[in-house]
Amino acid sequence: MKLILHIGxxxxxxxxxxxxxxxxxxxxxxxxxxxxxxxxxAYVFNFLASQIAFGKExxxxxxxxxxxxxxxxxQCHTVVISGESFYAMTAFFIDVQGKERSAGYWENEAAxxxxxxxxxxxxESVKIACYLRPQxxxxxxxxxxxxxxxxxxxxxxxxxxxxxxxxxxxxxHIRLWENSFGRDNIAxxxxxxxxxxxxxDFCNTFLSADCFTxxxxxxxxxxxxxxxxxxxxxxxxxxxxxxxxxAFVAARCIREEISSLFPDKRxxxxxTSPAVFEALFKEYAEGNNNLSLRYELGNLPPVAxxxxxxxxxxxxxxxxxxxxxxxxxxxxxxxxxxIAARRFAGFIMKRLPGGRRVIDPIRVIQHNxxxxxxxx
Amino acid sequence: xxxxxHIGQSKTGTTSLQGVLAANRIRLAKQGILYPDIQxxxxxxxxxxxxxxxxxxxxxxxxxxxxxxxxxxxxxxxAIAARCDTILLSAESFFGGxxxxxxxxxxxxxHALYTQKLTRLKNxxxxxxxxxxxxxxxxGEWLESAVGQIIRYEGLLGKSVYQDDNQLAxxxxxxxxxxxxxxxxxxxxxxxxxxxxxxxxxxxxxGTTVDDFFHRLGILSEGLSIPPSSLDDHASLSRxxxxxxxxxxxxxxxxxxxxxxISTLGDLDRKYGSRKKYKISSExxxxxxxxxxxxxxxxxxRYGSDGTDxxxxxxxxxxxxxPLSRSEAIKALEIFEKEWALPATMMRExxxxxxxxxxxxxxxxxxxxxxxxxxxxxxxxxLAA
Numbered sequence: 108m109k110l111i112l113h114i115g116x117x118x119x120x121x122x123x124x125x126x127x128x129x130x131x132x133x134x135x136x137x138x139x140x141x142x143x144x145x146x147x148x149a150y151v152f153n154f155l156a157s158q159i160a161f162g163k164e165x166x167x168x169x170x171x172x173x174x175x176x177x178x179x180x181x182q183c184h185t186v187v188i189s190g191e192s193f194y195a196m197t198a199f200f201i202d203v204q205g206k207e208r209s210a211g212y213w214e215n216e217a218a219x220x221x222x223x224x225x226x227x228x229x230x231e232s233v234k235i236a237c238y239l240r241p242q243x244x245x246x247x248x249x250x251x252x253x254x255x256x257x258x259x260x261x262x263x264x265x266x267x268x269x270x271x272x273x274x275x276x277x278x279x280h281i282r283l284w285e286n287s288f289g290r291d292n293i294a295x296x297x298x299x300x301x302x303x304x305x306x307x308d309f310c311n312t313f314l315s316a317d318c319f320t321x322x323x324x325x326x327x328x329x330x331x332x333x334x335x336x337x338x339x340x341x342x343x344x345x346x347x348x349x350x351x352x353x354a355f356v357a358a359r360c361i362r363e364e365i366s367s368l369f370p371d372k373r374x375x376x377x378x379t380s381p382a383v384f385e386a387l388f389k390e391y392a393e394g395n396n397n398l399s400l401r402y403e404l405g406n407l408p409p410v411a412x413x414x415x416x417x418x419x420x421x422x423x424x425x426x427x428x429x430x431x432x433x434x435x436x437x438x439x440x441x442x443x444x445x446i447a448a449r450r451f452a453g454f455i456m457k458r459l460p461g462g463r464r465v466i467d468p469i470r471v472i473q474h475n476x477x478x479x480x481x482x483x
Numbered sequence: 484x485x486x487x488x489h490i491g492q493s494k495t496g497t498t499s500l501q502g503v504l505a506a507n508r509i510r511l512a513k514q515g516i517l518y519p520d521i522q523x524x525x526x527x528x529x530x531x532x533x534x535x536x537x538x539x540x541x542x543x544x545x546x547x548x549x550x551x552x553x554x555x556x557x558x559x560x561x562a563i564a565a566r567c568d569t570i571l572l573s574a575e576s577f578f579g580g581x582x583x584x585x586x587x588x589x590x591x592x593x594h595a596l597y598t599q600k601l602t603r604l605k606n607x608x609x610x611x612x613x614x615x616x617x618x619x620x621x622x623g624e625w626l627e628s629a630v631g632q633i634i635r636y637e638g639l640l641g642k643s644v645y646q647d648d649n650q651l652a653x654x655x656x657x658x659x660x661x662x663x664x665x666x667x668x669x670x671x672x673x674x675x676x677x678x679x680x681x682x683x684x685x686x687x688x689x690g691t692t693v694d695d696f697f698h699r700l701g702i703l704s705e706g707l708s709i710p711p712s713s714l715d716d717h718a719s720l721s722r723x724x725x726x727x728x729x730x731x732x733x734x735x736x737x738x739x740x741x742x743x744x745i746s747t748l749g750d751l752d753r754k755y756g757s758r759k760k761y762k763i764s765s766e767x768x769x770x771x772x773x774x775x776x777x778x779x780x781x782x783x784x785r786y787g788s789d790g791t792d793x794x795x796x797x798x799x800x801x802x803x804x805x806p807l808s809r810s811e812a813i814k815a816l817e818i819f820e821k822e823w824a825l826p827a828t829m830m831r832e833x834x835x836x837x838x839x840x841x842x843x844x845x846x847x848x849x850x851x852x853x854x855x856x857x858x859x860x861x862x863x864x865x866l867a868a
Contacts, residue, residue: 423809427730427816434820435734 115191118248141178149474160200278394352449374417491575496692505531517567543581623768638741721756
């Protein structure tokens with residue numbers, strides 16, 4: 108049995124790829140590719156990386172073993188797992204969350220990747236798939252994502268980038284994966300070249316071209332960024348440290364019902380000047396060149412584009428309007444009920460013995476319904 | 484039959500005056516003056532003003548949904564039954580109201596519609612003697628007050644009216660040219676007398692429209708019962724709550740929610756408002772003063788008593804007024820959010836929705852309204868005792 112492990116990186120249309128795979132499981136299966144289901148999400152496998160980062164690699168190994176058995180039973184030859192959080196696990200699971208680590212960044216990351224390798228022991232071969240984009244685009248995009256997250260950050264762009272600086276060293280990260288899995292088992296692609304047809308490229312490169320041409324559902328949602336006004340508001344909201352159920356519903360309201368009401372003007376999503384970007388990322392130019400040579404990536408500059416930031420800041424009126432809109436949305440009976448239900452489920456899972464066993468099947472049903480009805 | 488029409492304008496103490504008039508209907512009737520209540524199927528609706536009648540003259544029909552001629556016929560019937568020889572009507576919508584400058588049909592002329600409205604009123608008066616009383620406010624002062632009112636009620640207007648002070652001044656130009664409007668009243672209604680009073684607390688009798696109005700009519704104002712609710716129901720909101728409402732106006736919402744918001748903000752302002760008034764710029768005030776200088780000189784010559792300027796109060800310089808600070812604004816926002824989260828707000832929405840539904844059945848609505856008013860009266864009386 109083979110394994111294709113798509114490790115991201117973040118903000119390279121991973122959500123689109125994952126949605127495609129989740130919505131077209133049957134088609135993939137008919138070509139021998141098995142995209143498993145899981146209890147934590149309807150489409151993504153980041154929880155496996157999380158388990159490894161937090162010392163629960165045995166659970167990851169168990170999941171992969173089960174997936175392998177299920178794939179065999181379904182007469183498939185390859186298991187496909189996609190989770191962008193496999194890339195730079197130390198940064199995303201430990202540093203961003205302000206947790207302590209005993210080893211240096213690279214030492215810790217190498218150890219985690221080795222654990223990934225161990226959890227994949229049941230597979231005959233493992234192929235690591237990764238897309239990369241210029242560091243400044245990645246930085247802007249990941250900052251937006253960090254603020255947008257359910258439990259989002261409230262720091263400024265510069266503060267955030269300084270906290271996660273190592274993740275921009277693509278060359279070093281890929282070398283660690285090469286060290287564990289072998290150079291021949293790593294495939295790196297330039298995201299900029301295939302941005303518009305990323306799902307098709309993923310199928311053509313890592314699965315089979317027929318998986319895309321024969322797929323029934325190609326209108327999948329992508330993980331769109333927040334408009335700048337909504338982003339700045341979310342930063343303020345994040346400072347209030349709401350509990351997770353309220354934060355979850357608020358994040359969805361801001362993402363799905365508020366953000367599009369405040370469209371960006373040109374340059375609003377540029378968080379700093381090209382000169383500052385250059386100063387931040389020029390140190391990675393050499394590493395990018397090395398990667399380009401090893402994987403024939405073509406041009407992968409650390410800073411692409413020369414757009415100046417134009418965002419004037421969040422006005423008091425705008426802030427108040429977004430806040431009131433969110434307030435009205437959150438007070439809708441459906442949202443109130445959802446928050447109460449999530450709090451209740453959280454209480455059962457955390458406080459009652461065996462509570463997780465009760466809630467997990469409910470979550471699976473919820474994911475399946477959501478995926479079928481809303482494609483998300 | 485004789486008529487006395489108090490025609491406004493809005494923001495000159497009309498609500499207080501109407502409250503007092505409505506609370507003293509019996510006392511007035513003893514002096515031969517009927518201040519008619521609007522009746523539906525014989526049930527008095529206890530509406531303190533006659534704005535619905537005034538608006539119906541311009542085909543703007545609102546609760547209780549009568550045509551102008553029907554109102555007039557009922558007023559006359561009530562006067563005969565009460566053996567009154569004078570009917571007193573009070574509505575700021577006579578001078579303002581429909582047609583609204585922001586609601587004109589495309590290509591329509593405001594003054595053409597305004598004169599049509601007055602012609603219909605003239606027909607309703609059917610040649611009876613008519614005296615007109617109007618209180619007018621200096622254009623800049625009125626606009627300053629109107630901005631707050633328009634922002635406050637904009638959600639019920641069905642369209643966005645306010646963008647900024649200058650735009651609103653332009654939109655309301657026809658309302659601010661008092662000479663032209665009063666000429667329409669004189670030429671079409673041809674009243675026996677028309678009294679135009681500058682709204683200036685320094686010159687009003689006892690500083691109030693109520694006392695001044697009663698004095699001008701030769702009615703004793705001593706001993707009148709003054710209902711507490713008539714004094715500040717429509718008082719302008721403090722500037723921080725006007726700002727908050729202007730933000731809320733950008734968010735689409737149902738009419739029910741809009742009504743609840745309006746009343747909630749009114750309550751919050753009474754409890755927590757800074758009492759700082761919304762101010763338009765001194766530049767705009769001066770601009771308006773110059774623009775309507777000629778019109779106001781005409782008012783002084785035609786309606787003034789001593790040949791001096793009609794509006795004597797100086798234009799106050801607002802430039803030293805500190806603008807609304809972020810902390811003031813956020814404080815108002817937080818107060819509102821706290822109130823909005825209370826279950827009482829949901830109850831209020833349900834109550835407003837129910838009232839709105841009942842209005843579709845005027846007879847039932849009138850009965851319920853009457854019952855509620857009676858209940859309140861009993862409770863008030865007990866409390867007063």
